[in-house]
Amino acid sequence: MIKKWMKSSAIVLTTGAMLLAGCSSSTGNETNTGTNAGTNAGSNAEPVTIKVHTWYNLENEKFDVVKQEFEKKYPNIKVEFVSAGDNNANEHVKKVDLAAASGEDMDVIMFSSPAQYVQRLALGMLEPLDEYMNKEGLKFEDEYVVNTQENGKYYGLPGKSVNFFVAINEDHLKEAGLPIPTDWTWDEYLEYAKKMTKQGGEKKRYGTYFHTWTNPYAMLGLGNQPENAYLVTDDGKSANITNPIMRKSLEIRLQAERDESATPYSEVISQKLNYRPQYFNQDASMIATGTFFIPEVGGTEKVPATFKTVFAPYPKMNKEDPITTSVSSDFVTMYSKSMHKEEAYTFIRWFTTEGLVAQGRNIPSWKKANMEEVLDKIIAAAANPEMIDKESALNFLKNSVMFPTINPPGYSAEVEKIMQEEFDKMMLQGQDIDITMNTAQEKIQKLVDANQ
Known part of the structure; x- marks a missing residue:
């Protein structure tokens, strides 16, 4: 957002x-x-x-x-x-x-x-x-x-x-023979996406859709962390890119592209796609989004809802982790x-x-x-x-531990611009994940130092 x-x-x-x-x-x-x-x-x-x-x-x-x-x-x-x-x-x-x-x-x-x-x-x-x-x-x-x-x-x-969670098309979930997730990891999320993807037939359908926003979609794993959940550390002194959670976040996006289970990022960019039509037109089966989306899935008089939506908690990094989400x-x-x-x-x-x-x-x-x-x-x-x-x-609201987000620094737009540029190189030009992380870390650190 x-x-x-x-x-x-x-x-x-x-x-x-x-x-x-x-x-x-x-x-x-x-x-x-x-x-x-x-x-x-x-x-x-x-x-x-x-x-x-x-x-x-x-x-x-x-x-x-x-x-x-x-x-x-x-x-x-x-x-x-x-x-x-x-x-x-x-x-x-x-x-x-x-x-x-x-x-x-x-x-x-x-x-x-x-x-x-x-x-x-x-x-x-x-x-x-x-x-x-x-x-x-x-x-x-x-x-x-x-x-x-x-x-x-x-x-x-x-x-x-605004808490993050996952909205899922119930028809697609049942068609794939999958239960409503109540406690799952990002690896399981990717498996669900693969099983709900349909490439044959007249209408192509992807299991998930990731929007263009840097936060949260280029940093998915940080979205439910109690500390240092942004591209800059909570104390404002360091870039926060070269860490295992950020690496996993980028790997999730790359894996979904390889699996062809997410709307291709090149199409999202070139066609200027938006998450609402992608979900409501049933071009994607599920999206990680915020609680502002709950009333929207019930439709309006002008645009009625045509399928039932169920909700799952935000995915975890590891199976043993508690169910958490940020709250902003x-x-x-x-x-x-x-x-x-x-x-x-x-x-x-x-x-x-x-x-x-x-x-x-x-x-x-x-x-x-x-x-x-x-x-x-x-x-x-x-x-x-x-x-x-x-x-x-x-179930999601009652069973998720919610961590209030910390306001990002005033120069966050520039931080996210740097991260987005390197992310785009990785997704669209095949830039190596290590080069992506190290370059973003170095550039963002210079920006942090200049704003101390």
Whole structure:
């Protein structure tokens, strides 16, 4: 889910210069609890309209429900959503950067990944929320699973909880005579992929699909590690490429190519394939993805689900390892130049707690939410609820040990660009795996050293 973003782009540099020249500080707001945080909600003041920028498809993700429920509770705060419209987080951040550079009004900005969050934070785009939280008496660790603190301050609150797991087409699983995995390794994952692959007949089908994102698909084995789960070590001092887990991650991708059990990487790149059509058109039988995918497999009125999806935990490196997954989130932040900071904070607190529950589309990072009730609501809201297997989803959620991710460094886009370039050479040009790892390690280490 980590998106590409280059410091050298003219847009971002322009944005950074404008923001650093004129960032304002928060004034704080007096609140009681997260769900009652408010400013003029009960007053006779003129309604204030806040602009909330997101990448979500507003209709599919039921932001009409969010707007309705929030404005019902806070009638003096109106919400205007600004969206890329197609669930494309890459396009969303481009538009946010352009909006900031051109001086457009923004109040709340959602980011899909830690990388996007820390990059804009470094440019001064985001307002620290600590003063608002302190006035509310909010203890972050009592409320949220994912820690969004950076440089000793909170610049955003976590939205939905994102855990990695595997979504599988139940029909393909039964056709291959395979049980739903409840505890498996990456080697077993590759065996499942081979057995569900169909190369003959009119329609070719691959057992799995790996998308183009560097994180997690070039570093699969790191995805459930409690420590040093990124391309740079947790202490920020070293590149983290030349290690057994990263080697295994690259070997998984190479093995799937040799087995012809994964959509060929050359096709993914040349045809600009996307994981959603690949899975929903049944061109691939399973994908490693995040819990944001659960509501999608239930279909919508416009695009109904045509097959049932079951869920398996994220694969392990070794048989004796515990069942683990990382847990991250998207980030709901306040724009540093917002003209309505108190109202923006009110929305952020409500949305990351009651709002996500009311929306009924995702599992929140809010600790006080009842997970089974939330899952029931997600399933019930789907156009085809019978296509979401609740039992296997609950098994994954209840039996996986979840490790919160650590925010990557602010220069993570450059780190991932280096890794992606070497990964592409390995996958497309036959570069040796040792050369791939050693070259990436050396280049990333130079970048780390330059940013110390």
